[in-house]
Amino acid sequence: MPSARFEAKKAYRKLRRRVPEPEDISYLNITPMLDMMTIILVFFLKSFSVSVENISLGDDLMLPTSDSDVKPHQAVQVTITKKAIVVEGDPVAAVKRGAVDASVKRDGASGYLINPLLTVLQKHGTRLKKIEKLTGGKMKFKGELVLVADQGLPYRLISEVLYTAGQAEFGKYRLLVLKK
Amino acid sequence: MSNGSNELEGLSLRAHMAKVRGRIRRQIAQAEEEEHEGGELNLVPYLDILVNTIIFLLATTASALALANINVNSPRYEEPTAAAAAAQPEPEEAKLNLTVAVGYKGFIVAGAGGVMNGPDGQTPTIKCSVPLQRDRCPAFSVTRTNAEGQSETVWVDKYNYAALAKMMLEIKQKYPQERQVILNADRTVPYKVVVKAMDTLRGTATTKCTGKDGCMFDQVILSAGVQ
Numbered sequence: 001m002p003s004a005r006f007e008a009k010k011a012y013r014k015l016r017r018r019v020p021e022p023e024d025i026s027y028l029n030i031t032p033m034l035d036m037m038t039i040i041l042v043f044f045l046k047s048f049s050v051s052v053e054n055i056s057l058g059d060d061l062m063l064p065t066s067d068s069d070v071k072p073h074q075a076v077q078v079t080i081t082k083k084a085i086v087v088e089g090d091p092v093a094a095v096k097r098g099a100v101d102a103s104v105k106r107d108g109a110s111g112y113l114i115n116p117l118l119t120v121l122q123k124h125g126t127r128l129k130k131i132e133k134l135t136g137g138k139m140k141f142k143g144e145l146v147l148v149a150d151q152g153l154p155y156r157l158i159s160e161v162l163y164t165a166g167q168a169e170f171g172k173y174r175l176l177v178l179k180k
Numbered sequence: 181m182s183n184g185s186n187e188l189e190g191l192s193l194r195a196h197m198a199k200v201r202g203r204i205r206r207q208i209a210q211a212e213e214e215e216h217e218g219g220e221l222n223l224v225p226y227l228d229i230l231v232n233t234i235i236f237l238l239a240t241t242a243s244a245l246a247l248a249n250i251n252v253n254s255p256r257y258e259e260p261t262a263a264a265a266a267a268q269p270e271p272e273e274a275k276l277n278l279t280v281a282v283g284y285k286g287f288i289v290a291g292a293g294g295v296m297n298g299p300d301g302q303t304p305t306i307k308c309s310v311p312l313q314r315d316r317c318p319a320f321s322v323t324r325t326n327a328e329g330q331s332e333t334v335w336v337d338k339y340n341y342a343a344l345a346k347m348m349l350e351i352k353q354k355y356p357q358e359r360q361v362i363l364n365a366d367r368t369v370p371y372k373v374v375v376k377a378m379d380t381l382r383g384t385a386t387t388k389c390t391g392k393d394g395c396m397f398d399q400v401i402l403s404a405g406v407q
Contacts, residue, residue: 151372155365
């Protein structure tokens, strides 16, 4: 009898519909999105690692405001807060009431040269000159120094730091300020 | 006979159906298995991390500070070499050597001709805009409690920058080629005042330096204090 076979085929087709079609899109293809995201992430991380703007301001470090329009760029960074002088993240001397202790200065209280700062800056100078030599003059040592200083500090301390930097062959000062 | 054949038919039909069901079950299982072990990594957790990191980085960039530089130089003492002396003959006009000092009582302006006196014939050249307090022009910060009970730092700065800007413009008009200024300050003058004085000396423009476009003296040389 053909009816039994017919019934079976009918049941088969009916059940068959429950099996998902292999061509159906059951999920989104996220690979291109992932590619894009990874590129953006790498770009962000790269631009972050070279930015000078990695300073945290607070009560001890508040930059003065200025209407200067010169873009900040990378150089040896000397930070003077109300509590310490920091070179490239390494503290070198303590600051108390807007002055460094007379014992760390070469000529005592009336002196200008801050000994530990000179040592550290000379090390940086030697390193940068070595880089200049190894790159065949492509990365020239320009003697640039970025000064990040609190706006309330007395000029005397600033000039002491800048004098010391000048002694270590850093003669081009870039004062970091907040844009108005 | 008909009963028997019906039974037989029903039996074979049931057997057939069971067979078909088995086949379909196997097919479903296979399809599911293929879905699970499709040979692709599960990238969704990775994507979650990426999205979070990017949002975090974007948020920190948005709140980044607007920073700028002021370029200043230290005084240089260079031995004049024979070649340099030959290449650069002495200029006809004498150098202005404009010097501005931020003193305790006001701005002191000096040039090659000597120190400029104020209107009363005495230094400082530009007086403080208010009467002196403890013999000094007030420029300091005070921390006080505001109406909302939070402490805030307020700057008091009474140096007369407007008068300094006016005087610098007059000097610039007399010496349009001059761009250099030597700046110094007294011992305890706050850094903020020095930076503001630099802004005033530079004028409003930074691109050219003719005096007409607002740029006055942009080549600042810092020197040590006078006291």
